[in-house]
Amino acid sequence: MSKVNKKSPYDPELEQVLEKMRHAGSIFSCTLNNIPTFRKHLLTVRLTDEQLHQNGAIDSEERKVPGPEGAPEITLLICRPSALKTNKSNVSLPCIYFIHGGGMIAGDNRFSLQSLLDWIVELNIIIVSVEYRLAPEHPHPAPSEDCYAG
Numbered sequence: 001m002s003k004v005n006k007k008s009p010y011d012p013e014l015e016q017v018l019e020k021m022r023h024a025g026s027i028f029s030c031t032l033n034n035i036p037t038f039r040k041h042l043l044t045v046r047l048t049d050e051q052l053h054q055n056g057a058i059d060s061e062e063r064k065v066p067g068p069e070g071a072p073e074i075t076l077l078i079c080r081p082s083a084l085k086t087n088k089s090n091v092s093l094p095c096i097y098f099i100h101g102g103g104m105i106a107g108d109n110r111f112s113l114q115s116l117l118d119w120i121v122e123l124n125i126i127i128v129s130v131e132y133r134l135a136p137e138h139p140h141p142a143p144s145e146d147c148y149a150g
Contacts, residue, residue, distance in 0.1 A: 030105070032136060039106045039134075047110040057082055058120045062109075068141040068145040075131040076150055081121050097150070098129040104143040105135050 030038070052060055059082045064073040084091065096119070100111040109131040116127055132146035 010012050010117055025147055030103070035105055035136070042102065042106050042108075042111060045111075046108070047113055051114070052110065053080070053082075054117055054118070054121070058117060059084070066148060068142075068149045071133070071142065071146070071149075074146050074150045075109065077113075077129040077131070078126065079113075079117070079129070080126045081124055083121075093124060093126050095126045095128060099132070102127060102134075104132070104140075107134075 049060075058079050060077060060079045063078060065076060067074045068113045080093070080137050084093075096116065098113065098116060100107045100109060100113065102111055109122065109129040113127070113129055119125055120127055128150075130147050130150035132150070135143055
């Protein structure tokens, strides 16, 4: 009978930190049963319109674009400097295409966008954040294909 290698795949120094985090309850253990709870928690930290617009510095809109073949449309959240509204010329700006975290099982196109909002005004860029279908209801490759289609 072969032995199972129980050695951690992580660096020993990192494993010590991870063990402390596990003990403190800081590491989320994902199961099919607790995905709904995880999703519900993320709704409590979702950006409000007020937070998204940064006191009028940012304009946003949602647009629907075709999804992968045979799939529903994809919703894109487009955030741009509000100064573009007053500028009548057609200006091209750099764009960041943002795929939110959440492990393809949770979150939406506003999740973890907060850290990028300052860049919109500071760097004069546009951020497009994709709303992809979530697993396990939509198994691989659906979430990835949605991101690609967006």
